[in-house]
Each structure stands twice: as C-alpha cells, then as structure tokens.
Amino acid sequence: MILLYTIALRLYFMAIYIAALFNQKASQWINGRKSQQLIHINNSIWFHFASLGEFEQGRPILEALRTLHPDKKIVVSFFSPSGYEIRKNTPLADFVYYLPLDTAKNALQFIDAIQPEMAVFTKYEYWYHFFNETHKRQIPLYIVSGIFRPKQIFFKWYGGLHRKILSFVTHFFLQDQASRQLLESVNVTNTTVSGDTRFDRVWANAQHPKQIPGIAQFINGQKVFIAGSTWPQDEALLATLPQLYPDWKFIFAPHEIDEEKITNLINLLPAATTIRYSELNSSDQNLKSQISNLKSIIIDNIGMLSSLYGYGNIAYIGGGFGVGIHNTLEAAAFGLPVVFGPNYQKFNEARELITLKAGFSINDVHQLKGIVDTLVNDEAFYSVTGKKAEDYVREHVGATEIILKKIAPQSS
Known part of the structure; x- marks a missing residue:
C-alpha cells in the first residue's frame, strides 16, 4: 500500500510540474519548494495549514500558543501557494515554509530541521510519512477543527493505509458528533468534540473590525451588498443586481485576482460606475471627487474580505456553483444574511444557517433576484435573518478554549 501511495504522490508531482509550464500557481508550488532552505532550530511548535482558509481557521490556536510560549519558535508550513504567498511574512511565525512532498526522506529532513515538540494540523491533510x-519520535500531533465524512477513504474497505495514518494522531479535536462516530467506526477513540475554531476567529474579527481606507467614502451612507470569494459563475448572476437596486452599493471581492479575471468582471458591470480598489488611492483629484457617486467597487487584492463584511448589509458567498462555497461565517459574524449557490452540502454551518433561515441557497438568477428582493424590501424579515446569523456564530464560540485545556493545560 505504501508503494501505491508513493506512486500516486509521484504522479501528482509530475502533473503539477507539467502544469507549472503554463500555470502561475503550479509554478509557485514547484519553485517555492525547490528554492526554500530549512533553518535548523530546537524545540519549535509546528503548525501546518493546507491554505489560507485553514490558516485563518487555526489562527486562534496559533495566537494563543504564541502568547503562552513566547520563548518557543513557531514554524508554519503550507501546502498551497495561496496560503504561503499571502502569509509568508506573518508576525505570528518565526519561520514559514512550503511543506515538502510527503516522502520518507523529506519528512526526516524537515522534522530534523525544525525539531518540533508539538505539531498542530488544522481540519485536514493527512500525510503518511510526516x-x-x-x-x-513521540512528538504530540493534534488535529484541530477536524471533520470527517462517510465518503472519505478512511472509511472504505481499501483505506487501510489511511486508517494507519489516523493511528499516528495523538488527539483529534472535531467539529461535530458525526465525525466522532465515523472515527469510532474504525476504532479511533482519542477524540474530543470541541467545535470549529473558525467561530472564534470570525467572532473576534467582528468584535474588533478594521477600517479600510476609502470604503466609507465609496459607500457614502448607502446600504451595501458584498459579494465575497466569487467565481465567474457567481459573477454572471450577480452582475444583474446593481441596475435593479440603484440605492445600493456593491462590493465584489473575487476569489482569484489575476488581471484576466478582474477584467472579465469589470466587463460585466457598467464601466462608468465601476472602479478597482487599487484606484481609490489614485492622485487623480477628479477621480477622488467622484468616488461617492460610483456604484460598484472591485477588490483587486487578497486579505481584505473578512473586514469588508463589517461595511455590508447582505452578503453573497461564492463557490457554490463549483467545488463548494467559501467562508459564510465571516459575514454571518457581522449579522449579515448570507446567500450562496447550490453546492454547500459539505459545510455544516451553511446547512445550519439555512435551517435557521439566516442563509439562503440559490440555483439560478431568478432565485437570486427573489431572495435579494425580499431581503431588500422586507425590513422585518431582513432584521430577523441578520440577528439569527450573528447569534448563530456567537453561540458556537469556544472551541479554542477547549483545545488549549488539552494541549496547553497551564492555560486553564
């Protein structure tokens, strides 16, 4: 089984290597690993995140351990360039690396270099050799905000090697009871249902929102529809809204911000009333004087969205017409009703927000217009949905404290 695992990894590496010839993200994945040099240290605390979303999810634990152990070196590793490139200079870590390909040699060299006394992986990513x-080496290894589903390989008849990987984990901190029951079905019992640390992160963010230069001037006291982490399929529907609601402002924050994607989005919107965020700081005095009269703004950078929701009234969360929706909790924490596409079933919080009637799934432009029209014109309905969204997040805060009592008992 290990041989098949190794062959699969090698094939994956070859596929990325070929893709790197014409894809920037794949190129960063290859070149970033090729160029990095490990610095040898002692007694570090190692955090691994698949990408940027998992970094934000695990951030409350990272911040807490940074505070509790100021003498320890913090090592952060990422699998994806979208996490590494944005957080490679984070002050929360002393060293930030790409996680090398999961081979026995790479695992040995990496762990020899960073000498962790604890390893924390967020949500998923299970690498046999690491x-x-x-x-x-008897290094405690924790999974935080873990979640499992019946279709995963761990629970298939052919998943013996992956069940072996689970046996290497010291303790699982899980999002829900269903995940615990699945692990118990394969004789994994070292679990705690602690909840999801994302609730802690987004709630803290909403309590101390950051002010973003230029946004208040653009809004000019009007109500705001925020489209976050959108993809082209989302944007084709959303572009119909600005003309329907002339008294509203629209903020689009695409998931991908390369020039082609931004240009395509701009072309969907009325050019005379649309601006890129990067243009807000223009020295053009005529442009500055017109900002409050603009209708739509496109965010052409990464890392701002979680704070932007603080300016909003309704949020649309992208990804639901692709592999799955992005983070609904960031918007819900600010008391925004959330709307998203049909592919949300893998996300507990989306299902629960729908049950509470604080979240709404749409399949097409007609359903999108219907729910937005109700939220815009029925003030009582809007107020109730927003409060339900905010209450839902607040009531689920606390996972970080539960986890810290186990992995850092001196903090209790």
Missing part, C-alpha cells in the same frame, strides 16, 4: 515521523 505523521509517521512524528509518531516515531
């Missing part, structure tokens, strides 16, 4: 190496 987990095995921590297990052999």
Whole structure:
C-alpha cells in the first residue's frame, strides 16, 4: 500500500510540474519548494495549514500558543501557494515554509530541521510519512477543527493505509458528533468534540473590525451588498443586481485576482460606475471627487474580505456553483444574511444557517433576484435573518478554549 501511495504522490508531482509550464500557481508550488532552505532550530511548535482558509481557521490556536510560549519558535508550513504567498511574512511565525512532498526522506529532513515538540494540523491533510515521523519520535500531533465524512477513504474497505495514518494522531479535536462516530467506526477513540475554531476567529474579527481606507467614502451612507470569494459563475448572476437596486452599493471581492479575471468582471458591470480598489488611492483629484457617486467597487487584492463584511448589509458567498462555497461565517459574524449557490452540502454551518433561515441557497438568477428582493424590501424579515446569523456564530464560540485545556493545560 505504501508503494501505491508513493506512486500516486509521484504522479501528482509530475502533473503539477507539467502544469507549472503554463500555470502561475503550479509554478509557485514547484519553485517555492525547490528554492526554500530549512533553518535548523530546537524545540519549535509546528503548525501546518493546507491554505489560507485553514490558516485563518487555526489562527486562534496559533495566537494563543504564541502568547503562552513566547520563548518557543513557531514554524508554519503550507501546502498551497495561496496560503504561503499571502502569509509568508506573518508576525505570528518565526519561520514559514512550503511543506515538502510527503516522502520518507523529506519528512526526516524537515522534522530534523525544525525539531518540533508539538505539531498542530488544522481540519485536514493527512500525510503518511510526516505523521509517521512524528509518531516515531513521540512528538504530540493534534488535529484541530477536524471533520470527517462517510465518503472519505478512511472509511472504505481499501483505506487501510489511511486508517494507519489516523493511528499516528495523538488527539483529534472535531467539529461535530458525526465525525466522532465515523472515527469510532474504525476504532479511533482519542477524540474530543470541541467545535470549529473558525467561530472564534470570525467572532473576534467582528468584535474588533478594521477600517479600510476609502470604503466609507465609496459607500457614502448607502446600504451595501458584498459579494465575497466569487467565481465567474457567481459573477454572471450577480452582475444583474446593481441596475435593479440603484440605492445600493456593491462590493465584489473575487476569489482569484489575476488581471484576466478582474477584467472579465469589470466587463460585466457598467464601466462608468465601476472602479478597482487599487484606484481609490489614485492622485487623480477628479477621480477622488467622484468616488461617492460610483456604484460598484472591485477588490483587486487578497486579505481584505473578512473586514469588508463589517461595511455590508447582505452578503453573497461564492463557490457554490463549483467545488463548494467559501467562508459564510465571516459575514454571518457581522449579522449579515448570507446567500450562496447550490453546492454547500459539505459545510455544516451553511446547512445550519439555512435551517435557521439566516442563509439562503440559490440555483439560478431568478432565485437570486427573489431572495435579494425580499431581503431588500422586507425590513422585518431582513432584521430577523441578520440577528439569527450573528447569534448563530456567537453561540458556537469556544472551541479554542477547549483545545488549549488539552494541549496547553497551564492555560486553564
């Protein structure tokens, strides 16, 4: 089984290597790993995140351990360039690396270099050789905000190697009871249902919102529709809204911000009333004087969205017409009703927000217009949905405290 695992990884590496010839993200994945040099340290705390979303999810634990152990070096690793490139200079870590490909040699060299006394992985990513190496060295390995589903390979008849990977984990901190029951079905019992640390992160963010230069001037006291982490399929529907609601402002924050994607989005919107965020700081005095009269703004940078929701009244969360929706909780924490596409079933919080009638799934432009029209014109309905969204987040805060009592008991 390990041979098949190794072959699959090699094939994956080859596919990315070929893709790197014409894809910037794949190129960063290859070149970033090729160029990095490990610095040897002692007694670090190692955090691994798949990408930027998992970084934000695990951030409350990272911040807490940084505070509790100021003498320890913090090592952060990422699998994806979208996490590494944006957080490679984070002050929360002493060293930030790409996680090398999961081979026995790479795992040995990486762990030899960083010498972790604890490893924390957020949500998922189960790597045989890295987990095995921590297990052999008796380094505590924790999964936080873990979540499992019946279709995963761990629960298939052919998933023996992946069940072995689970056995290397010291303790699982899970989002829900269903995940615990699935793990118990394969004789994994070292679990705690702690909840999802994302609630802690988004709630803290909403309580101390950041002010974003230029946004208040653009809004000019009007109500705001925020479209976050959108993809082209979302944007084709959303572009119909600005003309329907002339008294509203629209903020689009695409998931991908390369020039082609931004240009395509601009072309969907009325050019005379649309601006890029990067243009807000223009020295053009005529442009500055017209900002409050603009209708739509396109965010052409990464890292601003979680604060932008603080300016909003309704949020649309992208990704639901693709592999799955993005983070609904960031908007809900600010008391915004959230709307998203049909592919949301893998996300507990989306299902629960729908049950509470604080979240709404749409399949087409007609359903989008219908729910937005109700939220815009029925003030009582809008107020109730927003409060339900905010209450839902507040009531689920607390996972970080539960986890810290286990992995850093001196903090209790």
